[in-house]
Amino acid sequence: MTTTETTQVVRADGLDAAGPYWDGLPHNLFSSANWLRTGEVLGGTPARYSVVQREGLPSSAQVTWRSSGEMWVYNDPVALLRLGAAELEGHIEENAAAEVAELAAVVEQAAQELYPARISVLPSGYRPGLVVGSAHDVPLLFDDLEKDGDPTTAVMHVGEEDDRTVALLRERGYVGMAAAGDSVLEIDPAWGGLQDYAAVERRRGKRVRQEVDAFRASGATIREVDVAALGARHAELHSAHLRRYGHEATEDSSRRLISAIQQWPAGQPLALEIVRNGTVDGFLVAYEWGGELFASMLGISPDTPYGYFNLIYYEPIRRAVEVGLSRIHFGPGTYQAKRQRGCTVRPLTSYVRVPERWEATVARLASLLDTAYRREMGAVGG
Structure with missing residues (x-):
């Protein structure tokens, strides 16, 4: 039958x-x-x-x-x-x-x-x-x-x-x-930290050291916060960042996005902030899913020396290595900068x-x- x-x-x-x-x-x-x-x-x-x-x-x-x-x-x-x-x-x-x-x-x-x-x-x-x-x-x-x-x-x-x-x-x-x-950046399981990522290629190592040192010399630090802590300052940074790249963006639309992220968190969210002179100068929201990290929402002031590279690349790489993730997805755009930092497009x-x-x-x-x-x-x- x-x-x-x-x-x-x-x-x-x-x-x-x-x-x-x-x-x-x-x-x-x-x-x-x-x-x-x-x-x-x-x-x-x-x-x-x-x-x-x-x-x-x-x-x-x-x-x-x-x-x-x-x-x-x-x-x-x-x-x-x-x-x-x-x-x-x-x-x-x-x-x-x-x-x-x-x-x-x-x-x-x-x-x-x-x-x-x-x-x-x-x-x-x-x-x-x-x-x-x-x-x-x-x-x-x-x-x-x-x-x-x-x-x-x-x-x-x-x-x-x-x-x-x-x-x-x-x-x-x-x-x-x-x-x-x-x-996409593939994380080598043999890496013990950011220094091992930097050491893969000589020019990369020089670039990473220069950009990390200049960032620290400015007095800036990066800290992890709960997504519930995102608010008006983050909406301001996000909308301004989008406008610098020619997109139509308002603080209201960024606030609605933040509110939605807080109400319906996907995967395991990771929120990072740049703090300089007591002010939040940038933030990144990324998501862990299936052993991989996906960079998503970004807002950053252009005033912090090398803030972009430290927030977007080096801190997520450091954390991905620490917890044993297999890769980071940095998404589209700024391809040359991403290739220079080890990504495959x-x-x-x-x-x-x-x-x-x-x-x-x-x-x-x-x-x-x-x-x-x-x-x-x-x-x-x-």
Whole structure:
């Protein structure tokens, strides 16, 4: 006698509705319930949770959002294409930059035909919205992603080691561009402290000593605090830091993020502060999950000498070595500085599928941008 396995995809809008299906899935930090709860609160709209059930039990799932252009640019493929080479100065050749500008202008004009977009992504984590317990579920999740007929569908920030997912997306007509990378430092279990990390490479050792000594000479120190201690000063530092990098940010939005982190802590939070002359001059919130540390929320005054490098790199490395963690994820951006400090940059490719009439334009634009972003990461020559 044979039996046929019962398989279905259950949809739920918002984590409250998805809760009964969410437990028991093989979560990472960014798909954990508290992390997603924070993302929904800050995003102002619930995500869609699609759960593959086999014989009534959750097997795999996908988190998706519907965007009409209001999402964070690195989580919205249409917005990324419209952005063109605006953040790639020095990493794109002149001829390519001119072609990118022309193609991005075409996409800008076509935006009304490309939105709304249904996007598979985990908030604030640079990860696809996939929570995979069985590889056999992935085609079902992609079917669900495309089911409603949105003009654009996308799966963001796929790691290059995920060969099966990449192959499935390409078979379905998706094109990719690696607009972000995860900067990862592998912690050698033989290291006994920061001095061993610094000694791996001569220039690194000189740099670490110089930056740690200058930081200490300024009178600054770093201390660990409870996330409950984060408040108005931290919101001020966070929003100012984002604005220095050209992002729209307000102290109110930073306060809401801090409040959400305090209400729904994910993983094992680590909060560090720089204190100088009795004033908090910087802070970092990172999360431990599965023996790894993930740097997340940051706010820092530019006035403390080498405060950034001591807070972001050296203190987390010191603590990771002490407790025996295997790696630290420093996330995207400032790739050269991260490579200089021992990180490997892992490109994360976002895959997008658009209406047929725009396929050639998007494919060419994505290819040009992919090359430039990879050059920025150091993943290609130039």
